Amino acid sequence: MAHIDLPDQVYQQLQAYAHEQALSPEACIIQLLQQATSANQTEDPDYIAPSDDLSYFESLMETQSAYVVRTDIEGRYTYVNERFYRDYKWLYGSRESVIGADSMKTIDPIDHTLTAQIVMRCFAQPNQPIPVQLRKTTPTGIPSYTLWEFTALADSNGEVQEFQCIGIDINQQVQAEHQLQQKEQTLAISLKAARAGVWIWDIVTEEVTWDETMAAHHGIRLEDFSNNYAGWAENVHPDDLATTEAHLQQALETQAPFDTQFRIVRPDGSIRWLMGQGIALYDPDTNKPLRMIGVNIDITERKRMEKLELERTRLALELDKNQQLSDERSKMISIMSHELRTPIAIVSTSSDILLRYADRLSPEDHTQRLKGMKQQIRRLEYILDQVALINKADAGFMICNPTNTHLGTFIENITSSLEDITSQEHHLQTHFTTQRNYAVMDATLMHHALSNLITNAVKYSPDGGTIHLKVMDASEGITFAVQDEGMGIPEADLKTLFAPFARGGNVGTIHGTGLGLAIVNRIVQEHNGHVQVNSQLGHGSIFSITIPKLIASEVY
Amino acid sequence: MKTVLIVEDEAELRSEMGVLLEFEGYKILEANDGAEALSLIRKTPPDAILSDVVMPVMDGFDLLDTLQQTPTTQHIPFIFISARATEQDIEDGLKKGARAYYTKPLDIEQFLVELEAMFD
Numbered sequence: 001m002a003h004i005d006l007p008d009q010v011y012q013q014l015q016a017y018a019h020e021q022a023l024s025p026e027a028c029i030i031q032l033l034q035q036a037t038s039a040n041q042t043e044d045p046d047y048i049a050p051s052d053d054l055s056y057f058e059s060l061m062e063t064q065s066a067y068v069v070r071t072d073i074e075g076r077y078t079y080v081n082e083r084f085y086r087d088y089k090w091l092y093g094s095r096e097s098v099i100g101a102d103s104m105k106t107i108d109p110i111d112h113t114l115t116a117q118i119v120m121r122c123f124a125q126p127n128q129p130i131p132v133q134l135r136k137t138t139p140t141g142i143p144s145y146t147l148w149e150f151t152a153l154a155d156s157n158g159e160v161q162e163f164q165c166i167g168i169d170i171n172q173q174v175q176a177e178h179q180l181q182q183k184e185q186t187l188a189i190s191l192k193a194a195r196a197g198v199w200i201w202d203i204v205t206e207e208v209t210w211d212e213t214m215a216a217h218h219g220i221r222l223e224d225f226s227n228n229y230a231g232w233a234e235n236v237h238p239d240d241l242a243t244t245e246a247h248l249q250q251a252l253e254t255q256a257p258f259d260t261q262f263r264i265v266r267p268d269g270s271i272r273w274l275m276g277q278g279i280a281l282y283d284p285d286t287n288k289p290l291r292m293i294g295v296n297i298d299i300t301e302r303k304r305m306e307k308l309e310l311e312r313t314r315l316a317l318e319l320d321k322n323q324q325l326s327d328e329r330s331k332m333i334s335i336m337s338h339e340l341r342t343p344i345a346i347v348s349t350s351s352d353i354l355l356r357y358a359d360r361l362s363p364e365d366h367t368q369r370l371k372g373m374k375q376q377i378r379r380l381e382y383i384l385d386q387v388a389l390i391n392k393a394d395a396g397f398m399i400c401n402p403t404n405t406h407l408g409t410f411i412e413n414i415t416s417s418l419e420d421i422t423s424q425e426h427h428l429q430t431h432f433t434t435q436r437n438y439a440v441m442d443a444t445l446m447h448h449a450l451s452n453l454i455t456n457a458v459k460y461s462p463d464g465g466t467i468h469l470k471v472m473d474a475s476e477g478i479t480f481a482v483q484d485e486g487m488g489i490p491e492a493d494l495k496t497l498f499a500p501f502a503r504g505g506n507v508g509t510i511h512g513t514g515l516g517l518a519i520v521n522r523i524v525q526e527h528n529g530h531v532q533v534n535s536q537l538g539h540g541s542i543f544s545i546t547i548p549k550l551i552a553s554e555v556y
Numbered sequence: 557m558k559t560v561l562i563v564e565d566e567a568e569l570r571s572e573m574g575v576l577l578e579f580e581g582y583k584i585l586e587a588n589d590g591a592e593a594l595s596l597i598r599k600t601p602p603d604a605i606l607s608d609v610v611m612p613v614m615d616g617f618d619l620l621d622t623l624q625q626t627p628t629t630q631h632i633p634f635i636f637i638s639a640r641a642t643e644q645d646i647e648d649g650l651k652k653g654a655r656a657y658y659t660k661p662l663d664i665e666q667f668l669v670e671l672e673a674m675f676d
Binding site for chain 1 (some may be wrong): 566568569572573575577579610639640641642659660661662664
C-alpha cells in the first residue's frame with residue numbers, strides 16, 4: 001500500500017483533525033491533500049475550501065518521496081508534487097507545462113487498458129483508494145514500476161470532481177522480485193537439466209517429500225510414494241542400505257554435507273545408481289537436526305561408462321602385456337638366432353675342412369678339429385638348456401628340491417667345474433666366513449646360479465682380475481656373493497638386469513643370450529631368497545644371493 | 557696368389573675360415589675387428605675383404621664406410637659374413653656397398669665359386 005510519510009506530531013495533529021471530521025486518518029489525508037493542492041476552485045458550497053492553516057500540508061506534499069498528483073476527470077494534471085515533476089522533467093520540461101497535460105503520457109502504453117479499467121472502478125467507488133501497479137514511461141524505454149493508489153474524489157452528491165493519486169516507486173522491489181524469479185527459474189532449469197530430484201526429509205516427523213523427478217528416478221508415480229523415511233529405505237538396494245544410512249547418520253552427527261552413491265531397486269526389478277547429496281538444518285538451541293534437504297541424480301549411465309572405461313583400461317593393459325610378450329619373443333628369436341649361428345658356423349666350417357681336405361690333414365689336426373666341434377656343440381647345448389630352463393621357470397615347472405647340503409663340498413664342486421674358465425687372468429678366490437657347515441637348498445639349481453654369476457664375472461672382466469666367491473652368514477639366512485673387478489653395469493640397466501634377454505648397454509660384442517641372470521633370479525626366487533647387485537661402472541660388480549634358513553620340516 | 561683379409565672377432569671361426577681358404581689357394585690375413593683391419597689394409601692391401609658385422613672397437617659397417625671414403629681402398633671387393641640374418645640386415649649391408657652378404661653358416665661350395673668369380 002502506498003503511504004504518506006508524516007512526522008509523529010503531524011500525524012497526531014492529523015488524528016485529531018480526523019476525529020473532528022469523523023473520518024479515517026487516510027481519508028482525511030486525502031481530503032487535506034485535495035484542499036492543499038487544489039488548482040481549480042469548485043462552485044460546490046459543501047466542498048471544503050483550502051484554508052490557510054492547511055498551507056503547511058501543501059509544503060509537506062512537496063517534500064514527499066512519494067508521487068502526489070491530481071487530475072481532472074479527463075485525466076489532465078491539475079497538480080503534481082516536486083518528486084513527480086523531477087522524474088518527468090525529461091517529458092514535460094517546465095513544471096508549468098505539466099498542468100493540463102494528459103496523464104496517460106506518463107504511463108507505459110502496455111498498461112493503458114489497465115489504467116482505464118482502474119479509473120472506471122474509481123468512478124464506481126468514489127472516495128475509495130484503489131491500488132494498482134503500473135509501468136511508467138522512461139527515457140530509456142526500460143519499464144519502471146510504480147505502485148499507485150487512485151482515488152476518485154466526489155462531492156456530497158457523489159459526483160466525481162477529480163482524481164487524487166499517490167504513488168511510490170517500487171521499481172527496485174519489482175526488479176529484485178524478477179531477479180528472484182529468474183534465479184528460481186534458473187535453479188529449476190538446472191535441476192531439470194541435471195535430472196536432479198529434490199527431496200526434503202523432516203527428521204522429526206520422518207516425513208519425506210519428493211518432487212516429480214525423484215518419483216521418476218524410482219520408477220513410480222509421485223502420488224504412489226508413501227512420503228516417509230521407511231518408504232524411501234525400502235527402495236534402496238539391500239546391499240547398499242546400511243552404508244547409505246551410515247553416511248546419512250555420519251553427516252547428521254558431524255553437521256557435514258551428505259554425499260554418497262547408492263543403488264535403488266525399482267518396482268520392475270531394475271537397478272539404478274543414484275548420487276545423493278544433502279545438507280541438514282539444525283535447531284539452533286539444541287543442535288538437533290530438524291530437516292535435511294537434498295538432491296538425487298541418476299548416475300546409472302555414468303557408472304556404466306566408468307565400468308566400460310575400467311574394462312577398456314584392463315583390455316589395453318592386457319594388449320600391452322601381449323605386445324610386450326610378443327616383442328620379447330621376437331627379441332628372443334633374434335638373439336637366439338644370432339647366438340646359435342656363430343657356433344654352428346664354426347662347426348660347419350670345421351666339418352667342411354674335414355670333408356674336403358681330409359687327405360691333407362695330420363691326425364693331430366683332425367683330432368683337434370673334432371674336439372673344437374665338440375666344444376661348439378656344448379656351447380649350443382648350453383644356450384638351449386638356458387632357454388629350456390627359463391621356459392620351465394616361466395611355466396612354473398622349475399622343480400626346486402631343497403636338501404641338506406654340505407657347503408664346503410658344494411663350493412668345491414663349483415670351483416673345480418669352473419677351472420677351465422678361471423685361468424691365470426681370472427683368479428677365483430673363495431672366502432668362507434660362515435660358521436655353518438650345512439645349508440638347506442637345491443644344490444643343482446644353486447650350483448647353476450653361482451656358476452652363472454662366476455662365468456659372468458669372467459666374461460665381463462675382459463682385462464682379467466680376481467673374482468671373489470664369498471659365503472657369509474646373513475641375518476635371515478646365508479649369503480653367496482660373487483665380486484669382480486670388471487666393467488661394471490650402467491645404472492640405467494640395473495632395473496632390467498634380471499629380465500629375460502636384457503643385456504647391459506656396455507657389453508659391446510661380448511656374446512650372451514641375456515638369459516643367465518633371469519635364470520639366477522628364478523632359482524633364487526624358488527628358494528624364497530633375493531639377489532642384490534652393487535655395481536660401479538669401470539670398477540666391478542658384486543652379486544649377492546641370500547636365501548633364508550629352511551627348517552627341517554620344509555626339507556623333502 | 558690372391559690375398560683375402562678375414563675380419564672376425566670370434567677367434568675359432570676366423571682361424572677355421574683361414575685354414576679352409578688357404579687349402580683353396582688363397583693367401584690369408586686376419587683381423588679381430590675393423591680397426592685392426594684398417595691398419596692391416598694400409599700396410600698390405602688385400603684383393604678381397606670378408607668381414608663380420610658385429611665386432612668390438614669398429615664394426616663391419618664403419619669399416620666399409622672408411623674404406624669407401626679412401627680412394628686407394630674403395631675398389632677392394634668387400635663381402636659381409638654375418639650371424640645377423642634377417643632380410644633387413646642383408647638389405648642394409650648391400651645398401652652400404654658390399655659386393656655380397658652371406659649369413660652364417662656359409663654354404664661353402666657356393667661361396668667359393670662366387671668368391672673366385674669376384675676376381676675375374
